[in-house]
Amino acid sequence: MLGGIGLEVTVLLLLILANGLFAAAEMALVSARRAILEHQAEEGDAGAAAALALVDAPNDFLATVQVGITFISTFAGAFGGASVVRALAPLLADLRVPFITRYAESIALGVVVLVITYLSLVIGELVPKRLALRQSERLARRLARPMRWLSGLARPIVQILGTSTDAVLRVLGSREPQHEETATREIGYLLETGMRHGEIEPAEAELVEEVFRLAETRARDAMTPRPDIVALPETASIHEAQRLALSSGYSRIPVYHHSIDEIIGFIHVRDLLDACMQGEPTELPEILRKPLFVPETAPISALLPRLREERAHLAVVLDEFGSTAGIITLEDVLEQLVGEIREEHRPEEAGIVQRSETSWLVDGTVSLEDLRNTLTVTEWPDRERLGYTTLAGFILARLGRLPRRGDAVDWQGYRFEVVDMDLRRIDQVLITRIDEE
Incomplete structure (x- = not known):
């Protein structure tokens, strides 16, 4: 009798251990870090490659695990109720305790249910999952190949379950999010x-x-716009270039042929200094450096590596018609990451002047990105569709016409009032925080 129940208990424990393997495999593969698995797979680890294949098809894998756990739990319950209870009840009856003898089969059933539940939770769920969390990549590599084999065996059942699940999700209106x-x-x-x-x-x-x-920021969002470009015609003398470099404070100055739309290169202040030190007559074309041209729609994330590859610090930004829209420097790109960078010799620019706790006087050419640290505006209306990048562009888009002095627009708790015009250009704007009703 004892030998019979020992065999049945052993079978029951094996079923619970098998349940634990499924639980460990599920937790290990779900919590494993993909970057580590990819690195190990690149080094030739077949287990890591199998784990990645399962991670890339989570629906099939999770369905296989669920089928295995459900089958084992059902079989363990049926086996325990039928075999272990039948073997345990006579042992309890032999104790010759009146109450136990009378209800031996019911007591045996209760004991079996409690023991199976306890062992299933501890050995079949909690311990395997905790081990999987502590050693997720290691267990994922070891269990992935057996799980792929089991997934192949269970594929017909999994396909039926998957189709049923997808149908229910469609009825509920649930969609899988973009990766x-x-x-x-x-x-x-x-x-x-x-x-x-x-x-x-x-x-x-x-x-x-x-x-x-x-990735969302374009070259036009970070460039110096065309009206603010400091440039020289190719006919300018070296002395004129030196004077402009000193007055502007820029280390690189674009040079154009007939107009700013025909930039042929740029001069570096170092080359101007060398020409001055040599004391020999030098023309601007002799010290020109080759420019880099980029479209205004180029994302900053792609522009940064290109500047690095070309070993360039300045690029000319072109619009859709091939005209010069502005220039962008490596410093402009870096400022999108770390904020504004001011050189120690360059004076503070008066682009944004705070007048009080709730008002600012701002140049119309200030970019909306520069206003991000000053205002709490979360988005600008129709910015992507209309393509504006400056404060003046925002006001023009809202008004739909050329503004006049005193015109104002309200947006997200702020009033933007045009206080100065330079012919047809918005020169200065007074921004005031208002209480929205």
Whole structure:
């Protein structure tokens, strides 16, 4: 009798252990870090490659795990109720305790249910999952290949379950999110969690957020616009170039042929200094450096590596007609990451002047990106569709006409009033915080 129940208990324990393997495989593959698995797969680790294949098809894998766990749990319950109870009840009856003898089968059933539940939770779920969390990549590599084999066996059942699940989800109106949106959202959650636990500094989190914003920022958003370009005609003398370099404070100055739309290169202040030191007659074309041309729609994230590859610090930004829209420097690109960089010899620019706690006097040419640290505006109306990048562009878009002095528009709790015009150009704008009703 004891030998019989021992065999049945052994079978029951094996079923619970099998349940634990499924639970461990599920947790290990779900929590494993993809970057580590990819690195190991590149080094020839077959287990890591199998794990990546399962991670890339989570619906099939999770369905296989669920089928396995459900089958094992059902079989363990049926086996325990039928075999173990039948073997345990006579043993309890042999104790010759009146109450136990009378209800031996019911007591045996209760004991079996409690023991199976306890062992299933501890050995079949909690311990395997905790081990999988502690050694996720290691267990994922070891269990991935057996799980792929089981997935192949269970594929017909999984396909039926998958079709049924998709049908229910369609009825509920649930759609799978885009991978890029999900990944970005996950990184955002990780940054927030890291800051809460003190593992990531706020400045570090802000820098990472700016990196993601680079993909949405175009060259036209960071460039110096055409009206503000300091440039020279190719017929200018070296002395004129030197005077302009000293007065402007710029180290690189574009040079054009007939108009600013025909930029043929740029001069570096170092070359001007060398020409002055040599004391020999030098023409501007002799010291011109080759320019880099980029479209105004180029994302900053793509522009930065191109500037680095070309070893260029300045690029000419062209619009859709091939005309000069502006110029952009390496410093402009870096400022999109770390904020405004001011050189020690360059005076403070009066682009944004705070007049009080609730008002600012701002140049019309100030970019909307520069206003981000001053105002709490979260978005600008129709910016992508209309393509404006400056404060003046915003006002023109809202008014739909050339403004006059005193014209004002309200947006997201601020009033933007044109206080000065330079012919047809918006020169200065008074921004005042207002109480929205």
